[in-house]
Amino acid sequence: MESSMAEHHHPWTGSLYVDGRFRPPAAGGSLPVHDKSSGELLGVAGDAGPEDVDAAVASSVAAQQAWAALPYSERAAVLRRAAAALEAADGLRELIMRETGSIAGKADYEIASAAGELFEAAALASRPVGEVLRTGHPGRFSVAERVPVGLVAAITPWNFPLVLGMRVIAPALALGNALLLKPSPETPLSGGLALCELFEQAGVPAGVFQVLPGGEAVGRRLVEHPDVAMVHFTGSTTVGREIAGTAGSLLKKTSLELGGNNALLVLDDADVDQAAMIGAWSSFHYQGQTCISAGRHIVDRAVADAYLDNLTARAAAVTVGDPLRDGTGLGPIINDVQLARARRLLDDAVAGGARILTGGTNEGRFFRPTVVVDVDPAAALWTEEIFAPIAPVAVVDGTEQAVALANDTGYGLVSSVVGSDVHRATEVARRLNCGMVHVNDATPQDEPLAPFGGIGQSGLGGRAGGDSNLEEFTERRWRTVTGDPVHYPY
Structure with a gap:
């Protein structure tokens, strides 16, 4: 070093x-x-x-x-x-x-x-x-x-x-x-x-x-x-x-x-392994502490079980600890205020019926990557920007439900769509109300020549x-x- x-x-x-x-x-x-x-x-x-x-x-x-x-x-x-x-x-x-x-x-x-x-x-x-x-x-x-x-x-x-x-x-x-x-x-x-x-x-x-x-x-x-x-x-x-x-x-x-409350849409023809890798990076990189992290995973029922299994396995495999140590994947939440907010969002969602598939624990400010399902759509974990390594997942039936749920937010920063049929995924992407959208890639993207920014509350x-x-x-x-x-x- x-x-x-x-x-x-x-x-x-x-x-x-x-x-x-x-x-x-x-x-x-x-x-x-x-x-x-x-x-x-x-x-x-x-x-x-x-x-x-x-x-x-x-x-x-x-x-x-x-x-x-x-x-x-x-x-x-x-x-x-x-x-x-x-x-x-x-x-x-x-x-x-x-x-x-x-x-x-x-x-x-x-x-x-x-x-x-x-x-x-x-x-x-x-x-x-x-x-x-x-x-x-x-x-x-x-x-x-x-x-x-x-x-x-x-x-x-x-x-x-x-x-x-x-x-x-x-x-x-x-x-x-x-x-x-x-x-x-x-x-x-x-x-x-x-x-x-x-x-x-x-x-x-x-x-x-x-x-x-x-x-x-x-x-x-x-x-x-x-x-x-x-x-x-x-x-x-x-x-x-x-x-x-x-x-x-x-x-x-x-x-x-x-801020953003960004959606990652996984279509019914998605390559599940690829989609879960994209989803894990979108929600967990840098402890989820970016405005362009994915705070809502919207997954078609046809691939939901396989996606959840794959995403959960990826989350469980991440090493959390001191960033100066080799092999560390995630470091600490930035401060105690942000940690307390993350705990409140997650705990309130669980109290409202959500289920944690992996993670959900922390040692001090070191927060395990977390996958959670059955979140009440009115819960703050679903409606607010999270800024922690938490991936809430909702299961939908078809692209119409997926698009409607993705657009059901006052934010409009970034979304991603994952699907094998690129033309179809692109058509879905065009229907999303946000300033940036990526097909078959993660929500966190930034290039000096690209117009970066959002609409609405973003x-x-x-x-x-x-x-x-x-x-x-x-x-x-x-x-x-x-x-x-x-x-x-x-």
């Missing part, structure tokens, strides 16, 4: 990153960060307050226009250097594993995907930013151009802190914006402070990228601040509603990537990735130029 970033004193200790330097919070607050498996202290971040937000915003506003005025090739070069530095960062892999409680494969994915976001954003910087419009006025030149939003505030979650932060940071910077990042208090190191030196070495000017670890007061001030032009939030639907309400009253641009309809980032992180401006004299009545 590579040397741990947490074994040494770092410039970020007790600090925020404001105006190109690490400094303590104005009020002197601190934010301890612990290994999610052992409880060992990993480090201490600064705990920002509203005063720090104001200072950082002022620095960003002062720096943003000069950054936007740089030739696109210079911004692109900065992002490419940042990607190379990220790929070579010593100790980042172990830091992610320890700070998030994830296995090595998940940490490797985060680093590779975050670097991919930077490389793709570097290409985004050279995309055309305008179009010439036809005009009915002789002598007038009319163009629609894209201009940076200005200052973007990103409030990011703890589950994939590096890649979900970079999904916003990279395109926002590429397109000439400044970025203020508030990572989750659970993961302020891999989610923010560990990036600051990398960006500084890559050539990001002071004030263009800043990190403010902290709690609710910091997030609220960022949303309310009049000089923050746009707020991006990834997290729960409950908090997203609050942000949308505040930002809406201020007529402020928002991008909300919220988001406001904005998308991250590829050309969608042009819509997210720029505003369209109409500009005309008239060379000949104009004449008006007065």
Whole structure:
């Protein structure tokens, strides 16, 4: 195992990153960060307050226009250097594993995907930013151009802190914006402070990228601040509603990537072994703690018994424990609050008649992968986002029932359909009300060029990735130029 970033004193200790330097919070607050498996202290971040937000915003506003005025090739070069530095960062892999409680494969994915976001954003910087419009006025030149939003505030979650932060940071910077990042208090190191030196070495000017670890007061001030032009939030639907309400009253641009109660449909002609592998990965990977995990398995009766047997066997075979140990498949639930919620959802479902086929137990925050059937469709385990390694399974008769049950939710993030007849499975997929759908693959999918996002309670309809980032992180401006004299009545 590579040397741990947490074994040494770092410039970020007790600090925020404001105006190109690490400094303590104005009020002197601190934010301890612990290994999610052992409880060992990993480090201490600064705990920002509203005063720090104001200072950082002022620095960003002062720096943003000069950054936007740089030739696109210079911004692109900065992002490419940042990607190379990220790929070579010593100790980042172990830091992610320890700070998030994830296995090595998940940490490797985060680093590779975050670097991919930077490389793709570097290409985004050279995309055309305008179009010439036809005009009915002789002598007038009319163009629609894209201009940076200005200052973007990103409030990011703890589950994939590096890649979900970079999904916003990279395109926002590429397109000439400044970025203020508030990572989750659970993961302020891999989610923010560990990036600051990398960006500084890559050539990001002071004030263009800043990190403010902290709690609710910091997030609220960022949303309310009049000089923050746009707020991006990834997290729960409950908090997203609050942000949308505040930002809406201020007529402020928002991008909300919220929760999901995602369905995996297994059709009557599915290859059961393949379907169960897809189902196990969809519900159990990273302890089920992603917005794109499958929270509802909807299985045709013709293959239900075989599917349940196979899924149960796969769940029972997973090793749960310290992610730093070889062979571990799942680490711990992120904290005691999430653990208590998972236990409540499962226990309430069982009290209502559900049956656990495997799992359902935990030792501390280490929760066994769980398969449960006969869940009341009104139970919270079926209707709410779970965020734990629990796979509720419902048996249906035919595709009509499957589609109706899958669409019976206010969420609309992602679904998957598994079936041997690809044409038929694709037709079923087209009927599902969600922002993303996958045929014969797991619900957790993410690519830098793909439009990622949901509908309904899963988001406001904005998308991250590829050309969608042009819509997210720029505003369209109409500009005309008239060379000949104009004449008006007065």
